[in-house]
């Protein structure tokens with residue numbers, strides 16, 4: 001199948017590379033010439049495990065290319081729309097200008113039998129509007145909506161072997177269904193469930209999934225607030241309720257809460273759309289989900305402040321982790337960055353590091369003090385704030401960290417350290433000032 005992918009960011013670049021890996025001929029189109037140059041050279045413009053290898057082998061095979069020239073889509077039959085749908089500052093609704101521009105840009109190049117396939121996350125009602133736009137242009141092309149559920153850090157695996165495929169199709173569009181079946185033949189052969197739905201259902205499946213996951217995280221963070229007030233252990237609580245198959249342990253990690261380019265903006269965009277539809281009451285719970293989530297960031301700042309004696313001004317705070325989650329360099333709405341920036345605004349001397357997100361952080365927040373290594377970050381620190389649970393941070397040696405800091409205090413905002421081990425190490429090396437893993441032992445920030 002000949003495929004074009006319009007928009008080559010975190011979603012589109014992975015989708016393009018994976019489709020080529022599956023044997024399709026793919027052209028990726030993006031308006032960002034620098035991104036296209038990097039991708040064409042086989043270098044992902046962002047960090048995603050497994051993507052560099054896939055990109056290079058697909059380009060070498062001749063099945064994958066990138067361009068800024070939209071007319072290159074003429075060779076293709078299936079055209080994926082993977083451009084951004086960021087949150088509008090004023091209303092929290094999703095900004096559809098890039099999706100609209102992408103579809104309008106495609107129109108002159110579409111031919112009879114072509115299929116435009118929306119992958120971007122959009123408010124319900126968008127696909128029907130765009131389908132009409134495509135139909136009225138008169139090329140004979142049609143439109144489908146095929147939402148994407150990949151997670152950053154697992155994007156390649158999630159694309160090659162998704163949990164499910166959702167096709168939003170116009171009534172009776174069997175041609176569209178057959179084309180998508182050809183695109184996804186290998187996933188279907190693996191037994192991936194396929195849901196064929198109307199446009200509205202397909203669009204809603206996407207935001208409903210995120211509107212289910214976000215409350216799960218806020219639920220456990222709400223329990224963490226109660227646990228903190230009672231001395232209970234929220235991780236044990238999560239383990240115990242998670243054994244119930246109806247609940248499940250996944251997405252019950254309490255801590256700094258959710259961020260990224262998806263969950264926060266998607267639940268806010270969903271609420272904004274519900275308001276337009278006059279059903280805002282149905283989603284009012286998401287407002288509480290959002291505020292529980294944002295409270296975690298404030299609590300983290302408070303804990304660091306407590307640890308250094310009530311005022312962070314002039315204190316050296318080592319920040320470990322800036323990305324919104326491990327295995328990503330994405331700092332869009334990153335809780336870690338938010339905490340680092342708030343601490344700096346309170347006058348702290350923040351020294352921040354991250355294995356992959358230094359460049360993305362520096363681009364957005366040039367005024368923070370960034371260092372390349374944990375050693376440089378923790379040296380002489382009055383407190384350490386662990387904000388993203390990278391594997392390398394989980395494996396840190398408490399004795400080494402303890403011997404580098406000025407004060408043995410670490411606040412584990414992601415509950416990823418073993419408090420017993422950290423306390424023991426602190427006690428061994430300097431009994432009078434043990435490492436204080438607030439989060440781990442005392443259920444705070446769990």
Ligand SMILES: NC(=O)c1ccc[n+]([C@@H]2O[C@H](COP(=O)([O-])OP(=O)(O)OC[C@H]3O[C@@H](n4cnc5c(N)ncnc54)[C@H](O)[C@@H]3O)[C@@H](O)[C@H]2O)c1
Nearest residue numbers: 007008009010011030031032083084085098102120121148
């Ligand atoms: N990032 C994820 O994990 C993920 C997962 C599922 C769904 N989504 C959804 O996918 C969409 C894209 O997200 P993303 O994270 O990849 O965003 P992104 O900002 O990383 O990428 C968007 C890309 O689109 C390009 N672009 C904008 N207008 C264009 C145009 N007219 N023609 C060609 N290219 C254009 C931009 O230059 C950018 O490279 C969003 O709707 C998002 O909600 C993202």
Ligand SMILES: O=c1ccn([C@@H]2O[C@H](COP(=O)(O)OP(=O)(O)O[C@H]3O[C@H](CO)[C@@H](O)[C@H](O)[C@H]3O)[C@@H](O)[C@H]2O)c(=O)[nH]1
Nearest residue numbers: 148149150151152217251252253257258259260262324325
């Ligand atoms: O138990 C948990 C699980 C996650 N998080 C946080 O939640 C955020 C989102 O994590 P995750 O969902 O793994 O990452 P994303 O890559 O943003 O993926 C989400 O958003 C995508 C875009 O819509 C969807 O495609 C995915 O299915 C959906 O999981 C991150 O900040 C995590 O740190 C927690 O705090 N506790």
